[in-house]
Amino acid sequence: MSEVGIVSWASYLPSFRLDRAMVSKSFSVNSGKGTRTVASYDEDSSTMAVEAARRVDLAGVQTMLFSTTRPPLMDKGNASTMAAVLGLGDAIAAFDLGGSSRSTVGCLKLARSSRELTLLVGSDIRFGRPGSDDEINGSDGAFALTLGPNPRVKIGEVASVSSPTMDRWRSEGDVGTQTWDDRWTAEQQTPLMVSAGEAALHTSGITRENLAAVVVSSPSPKVNAAVLSKFGGKTALGVDQFGYFGAADLGIRIASALSSAGPRQHLLVVSGADGADAFILTTSDNFSPDAGHGDASDAGISVSVIDYLAWRGLVHREPPRRPDPEIPAxxxxxxxxxxxxxxxxxxxxxxxxxxxxxxxxxxxxxxxxxxxxxxxxxxxxxxxxxxxxxxxxxxxxxxxxxxxxxxxxxxxxxxxxxxxxxxxxxxxxxxxxxxxxxxxxxxxxxxxxxxxxxxxxxx
Amino acid sequence: MTLRNTTVPIAIVGMGCTKFGDHWDRSAEDLLIEAVNGAVSSTRGINLDDVDAFWLGTTVSGISGMVLSKPLKIKNKPITRVENMCATGSDALRNACYAVASGACDVAMAVGVEKLKDSNTQGLVVPGAPTDGTTADLTAPAMFSFLVPAYMDKFGVTKEQMRETLSHIASKNHANGAKNTRAHFQREVPIETISKAPVIAGDLNVFDCSGISDGAAAAIVCRAEDAAKYCDSPLFVRALSLAAGSDTGASDPSYDYTTFPEVAACAENAYAQAGVEDPASQISMAEVHDCFTPTELVLMEDLGFSERGAGWRDVLAGRYDLGGDLPVNPDGGLKSFGHPIGASGLRMMFEMWLQFRGEAGPRQIANPQLGLTHNLGGQPGGVVSFISIVGNKPR
Structure with a gap:
């Protein structure tokens, strides 16, 4: 039985960029430098996931998993609609698995244990109250992976540690996520991620020296830096400038790392959410990266702070004296x-x-x-x-x-x-x-x- | 296409028309009563009881014939409510004429009314049936603004020339409206003011768009042979033509947004009915559907008044001005009257009524032979077009 792993991958970053300096100026906070990606007013986690999925080969996909912390709809899921948009046919098994950023690791683990060709899409929109950490250090985007037999990238066993630490929370109806003191949460989070990473290395019998890259995903740049240094990695990814993509983060980083990987390489992936998860990716003997889509290097279209807030529903424009939008029957x-x-x-x-x-x-x-x-x-x-x-x-x-x-x-x-x-x-x-x-x-x-x-x- | 003139000639023997405007203090019922009474009292001896059948045109001001019968207490007469987009009022007239021509009745009335100013919306809003939500929501000015870049591109017209042309049309129609006590806007507007007005959609600014108004108009028709009984100077109907497009322009790459093919087909048929061979010289005056200024420009070509691609030059040369060779919208058009949808077609006919009877006052055109009224509803790529040709002589 051949191993199951990653067959194809892609990410999608929306076109708009918010300049953090403008956030600093608007809300008298220190927002740091650079830009973050911004989903347009007409995008949500579902549309971005579709755009990412359109960039991978969908032939033969039997199962579709969608992971997000911002599902556009609840109760009625989003995955079955996205499957129709992607033309995956009625027989597709399409599921929403979301809530936490960690759901994405769960999807990956499920897909890894299945012989069916699985499409995993992760997508998220990161925002909070104006000037909040999610606004400054979050970014919007999506990824798509297909997972199945005859992979181009093998996925090792997933090492997991679960933790009830109340580092962040968002209740239904909240604008954004709130967090506990960041120094305390960093002290809680870092050792969990390190221990998961060590377990993944141990299980696979791979040493730090054998790693071509280390991919670290968590909401905290401080924690990410600490974990990265622990594993001796200095891996810089094109998407690092944008910050944390939530449920899309892990996949966007994997896609970014694979775009510069070579054959027969080992990559350690460590994710920190509700505890920590880690696994080894191993590229095949004849691996060569795909041509990317250049989203991360694209300067994008600048969006003003006020438009950004309007798009996220945090300020409300006076509507024109025209009829309400039509209800599709x-x-x-x-x-x-x-x-x-x-x-x-x-x-x-x-x-x-x-x-x-x-x-x-x-x-x-x-x-x-x-x-x-x-x-x-x-x-x-x-x-x-x-x-x-x-x-x-x-x-x-x-x-x-x-x-x-x-x-x-x-x-x-x-x-x-x-x-x-x-x-x-x-x-x-x-x-x-x-x-x-x-x-x-x-x-x-x-x-x-x-x-x-x-x-x-x-x- | 076999579409002939009525075998029995028809005449208009009475008309009424309200002032168009912001009638905050008057309902659709009030406007109907005034227009109907105006039409009845303009005849010699026709009472409301003498009218055998009615066609009521309204798009959004009510449903069924009882919109008319209730305010006027018309008892147990055949009344049909007509809706055919912006050609609604004209189509009411067309059906009334056909009824008389069929022999089913002797005297019929066409009435058009619209009460738009009670809605708290900007622009025209016409409710439609539920859809799958895939049609791009566009306002009317945006739909018609597609004509402008397409026309400039096809005929090599510069942005400045186009602006001058559109401003000329608006200015002309407002100048005519300033001479009309029934118009909503009775003020001349200088070309400079028009050219600098705020943009609404594409290249169209506020003055390129017709307004939203309330109003009503009515016409009484009978057999031409009976006309002299009721009226000293009746208006004779020489052609009635209606063409509904298949609405494919928005999906057909061969449509180029510089014409309304439905209007060209409708005009060909109307001219055949009236025996008009050269509309540019035989039509004395025209009331056309200037919902937006580029609409009037394109219509000059679709109606055969100007050569293709030459309409803008004719506009700028003053050919369609009140003192020009072929005055267009002598009453001020939709630009001055606004567009109470159900009433507009009959309002156009009312100008013909006045002009042919020599009652148009400062707007009077000398010795008209044939007049044309035209409406269109819809948008470039899919319209309903109506054309009538009338004169003061039976055929």
Whole structure:
């Protein structure tokens, strides 16, 4: 029986960056230097997880696990919706496993014990009251790993220590996480992580000297530095500048470390949450890293403190005198689920006209019910014409709407996102991204696809 | 397409129209009573009891024919409520004409009303059926603003030329409205003021958009052969055409946002009905749907008044001004009247009524031969278009 491990990996960081110096200035706190990543007003843990998952090979995935501390919906889960968006088919077993950042390790441990190809997505949005530690040292992002047989990276046994230490807590309805005195928590946390790391090394028979990299994940930069030095590592990752990604942190760091790993290397991974967990990653003999997506090195789009607070619902704009956002009708959504979730259009079998949304009668040749589904999720297109609507309702006005003509046929009119309204031009190249359109007054979150300026894939 | 003129010629023998505006102190019922009584009293000898059937156009001010029968206490008459987007009022008239032409009744009335100013919203809000939530929510100015960059790009018009053109249209319509006591806005607006107004959507600013108003209008129709009984100078209906698009422009890459194909098809049909071969010279005046200034620009080409790509030059040359070769929106248009949806089409016809009877006062156009009214509802890529052609002579 071949071992189970990591088959593919990717991370997704949102486009927006908040300058910590601006936080310092706004709230008279010492926020340190650099920037943090910020999920846009139309992103949440679910949409970011989808974006990360779109970057890995999903063929053959049988189980999907979603880990977050900020699930957009509760009771009704988010994973099954994301599976529909990703086109994983009805037979997929999709589960939400969240609550604590540590859930991600739990998912990894579950996936490791399964023979099925498992998609593990972790995603989180980190914020708290203005000037709080989560605002300053947190960042938003997501990762996706597929785990199964014939891995490119083997995962050793997970060594765990559980601890009831009340280092941090967030009750339902709280804005952000509160923490106990950070010197005390650091003294509690560091030895737990060190002991888990030592146990992982011991079990696998690998010495510190054999480690190519040490990946440490916890909310405290102080603790991370202490644990890293204990294992002799100086591993610097591109994502270090952003701080802690919560339930996405472990996976984002693993993806970042693997992007610079070589064949037959051992990496020690130590995670500190509700105790500590550690394991060894071993790259295969013919391992070579994938081309990355350059999110971490991307300068991103700067967001103001006030917009950031508005996006997180911590300040409230006066809405325009326009109707409330529409409530998507659940039966209508179900009737059109391939379109609504996976952005699947229809192509006329007689004349090849592409219809977005899918139609039964061809607009060009009039053929009835002779349509084939055509996935448009990954299609690229160009802006044919556009407008900036300054009175339409939006959590982040103005609304930018463009008519997109897709390469290979089809036209769709939709919102543009992750864009400076002034930079939009006819002919601009765009790609599709899954976003939150609006939240209706009954709480239904209306997700659909928007276009964004094409991100050049960088290595 | 086989769409003919009515075999029985039809005439308009009475009309009424309220002032359009912010009627904070008047309800839809009040406006209906005034418009209907105005139409009845403008005839010779027709009482409300003599009207056999009614078509009531309203989009958001009520449902069913009883919106009309209740305020006027009309008992047990056939009344149909009509809704066809911004062509609602015109379609009420079209149906009333068809009813008389069919022989089913002798005298029919078309009424249009809208009470918009009781809603606490900015811009026009028309409720729709529940959806799957995948349609991008756009305001009307944003929908129509798509015309501007597309037109400039296709015909090589500069941003400055386009701004000048759109401001000219707004300024012209406001100048006409300043001569009209029924208009909502009766003030001339200088081009400089228009060009510097705050932006609403795309390149459209406040003055590129028509306003939101309350108003009502009504018309009484009968067979042309009976017209002289009720009226000394009736208005004869020479063409009625309606075209609903298949609403595919937003998904069809061949649509280029510089035209309303529905309007061009509707115009072709209307001109065939009226025997018009060269609209640019044969139409004396037109009331067109200037919901936004670029709409009026594009309509000049779709209606065949200007060559493709030349509309903006004709606008700037003053061809469509009140003193120009083909005055467009002599009453002030939607720009001066606002757009109480159900009433607008009949308000346009009311200007024809005044002009052909020589009652248009300072706006009077000398010796008109044929007049055209036009509405469109929807957005570039999918509209309902209505065109009528009228004159003071039977065909």
């Amino acid at each position: 659940a039966p209508a959504v179900s009737r059109n689920d391939d379109w609504k979730f996976a952005f699947t259009a229809s192509r006329c079998a007689k004349c090849s006209s592409v219809h977005l949304p899918p139609q039964r009668v061809c607009m060009t040749c009039g053929a009835i019910d002779s349509m084939d589904p055509v996935p448009m999720r990954d299609a690229k297109g160009k802006v044919r014409t556009y407008t900036i609507d300054r009175i339409a309702f939006s959590p982040n006005p103005p609304v930018v709407v463009a008519v997109i003509d897709f390469d290979g046929g089809g036209r769709y009119r939709c919102q543009l996102t992750d864009v400076d309204p002034q930079s939009v031009q006819v002919g601009m190249e765009v790609e599709m991204t899954y976003r939150l359109i609006s939240t209706a007054r009954n709480g239904i979150r209306n997700y659909f696809w928007k276009a964004r300026p094409l991100k050049e894939k960088t290595s």
